[in-house]
Amino acid sequence: xxxxxxxxxxxxxxxxxxxxxxxxxxxxxxxxxxxxxxxxxxxxxxxxxxxxxxxxxxxxxxxxxxxxxxxxxxxxxxxxxxxxxxxxxxxxxxxxxxxxxxxxxxxxxxxxxxxxxxxxxxxxxxxxxxxxxxxxxxxxxxxxxxxxxxxxxxxxxxxxxxxxxxxxxxxxxxxxxxxxxxxxxxxxxxxxxxxxxxxxxxxxxxxxxxxx
Numbered sequence: 001x002x003x004x005x006x007x008x009x010x011x012x013x014x015x016x017x018x019x020x021x022x023x024x025x026x027x028x029x030x031x032x033x034x035x036x037x038x039x040x041x042x043x044x045x046x047x048x049x050x051x052x053x054x055x056x057x058x059x060x061x062x063x064x065x066x067x068x069x070x071x072x073x074x075x076x077x078x079x080x081x082x083x084x085x086x087x088x089x090x091x092x093x094x095x096x097x098x099x100x101x102x103x104x105x106x107x108x109x110x111x112x113x114x115x116x117x118x119x120x121x122x123x124x125x126x127x128x129x130x131x132x133x134x135x136x137x138x139x140x141x142x143x144x145x146x147x148x149x150x151x152x153x154x155x156x157x158x159x160x161x162x163x164x165x166x167x168x169x170x171x172x173x174x175x176x177x178x179x180x181x182x183x184x185x186x187x188x189x190x191x192x193x194x195x196x197x198x199x200x201x202x203x204x205x206x207x208x209x210x211x212x
Contacts, residue, residue, distance in 0.1 A: 001152070001155050004152060004155050004156055004159070005155055005156075005158075005159040006159070007156070007159070008053065008155065008156040008157070008158070008159025008160045008163065009159040009160070009162060009163040010163060011053070011133075011134070011137055011156075011159075011160055011163065012046070012049055012050075012053070012159065012160035012161060012162065012163025012164035012165075012167075013163035013164065013166065013167055014163075015049060015130065015133055015160070015163075015164060016045075016046070016049070016163070016164040016167035016168055017167055020201070021082050021197075021198055021201035021202065021205070022045055022120070022123060022124060022127075023168075023171055024194055024197050024198055024201070025041075025082070025085060025120075025123070025194070025198055026038065026041050026042060026045065026120070026168060026171050026172065026175070027171050027172075027174060027175040027178075027194070028089065028175070028190070028191060028194035028195075028198075029041050029116065029175070030171075030172045030174075030175025030176055030179065031175045031176075031178050031179045031182075031187055031190055031191070031194075032089075032187065032191055033116070034176075034179070035172070035176055036113050037113055037116045038171075038172035038175055038176065039169065039172055040113045040114075040116050040117045040120075041116050041117070041119075041120040041168075041172075042120075042165060042168035042169045042171065042172050043117065043165065043168075044116075044117045044118070044119075044120030044121040044124065045120050045121075045124045045164065045168050046161050046162075046164040046165035046168050047121065047161065048121055048124040048125050048127075048130070049124075049130060049160055049161060049164040050157045050158065050160050050161030050164070051157070052130050052134055053134045053153075053156055053157040053160040053161075054153050054154060054156075054157035056134040057134075057150075057152070057153030057156060057157070058150060058153050071209070072209055072210065074126050074127075074209075075205060075206065075208065075209020075210075076206055076209050076210075077126045078123065078126035078127055078205055078209075079202045079203070079205040079206030079209060080202075080206075081122060081123045081126060081202075082123060082198055082199075082201060082202035082205065083198075083199060083202035083203070083206075085119070085123065085198060086195050086196070086197075086198030086199035086200075086201075086202055087195070087199060088195075089191055089194060089195035089198065090192060090195030090196065090199065091195075092191070093188050093189075093191035093192045093195060094192065096188045096191075097185075097188050097189075097192070134160075178190070
């Protein structure tokens with residue numbers, strides 16, 4: 001089953017590599033909240049990728065029908081979540097920018113890591129292209145001689161999770177490196193930029209959901 005594991009690992013890696021709103025949110029979260037929040041945020045994203053991969057293999061046809069009928073809803077909900085996070089990030093950093101003296105720990109949020117995990121899971125799960133990505137891969141895996149059973153689906157999903165998690169955690173360390181070499185005020189400016197980017201991408205996702 002190592003061949004199937006390798007295919008799943010590469011599929012998870014390929015899904016995670018393109019820079020999108022979630023990648024920006026992950027880096028921005030690491031810069032503002034630190035390593036623990038970045039690590040659990042990355043884990044939340046990778047977990048959803050793995051669960052989608054497993055679900056598509058087990059009940060792919062049902063998922064395909066659901067996504068087709070709820071494409072607009074998923075798109076708008078995803079856009080709304082990202083818009084909320086972007087506006088929240090923007091407002092928080094605008095308020096910090098108005099302060100003349102920033103304390104040493106100003107960039108560290110006190111929210112729980114569980115809340116961070118839930119936020120990233122919620123924002124990732126309403127991203128239909130993730131499930132459609134695996135829905136397109138599943139028949140090709142079957143054509144390679146792999147039986148689409150629960151055991152093969154589990155191996156594939158675990159490999160996807162690991163591949164996705166490795167890339168997401170690499171983004172966390174990018175954010176951590178930026179956090180380590182920048183001042184608090186510079187991180188506030190980065191937070192403003194991140195908030196604007198997330199808002200822009202949220203509006204783009206909402207537009208595509210309505211007009212595509």
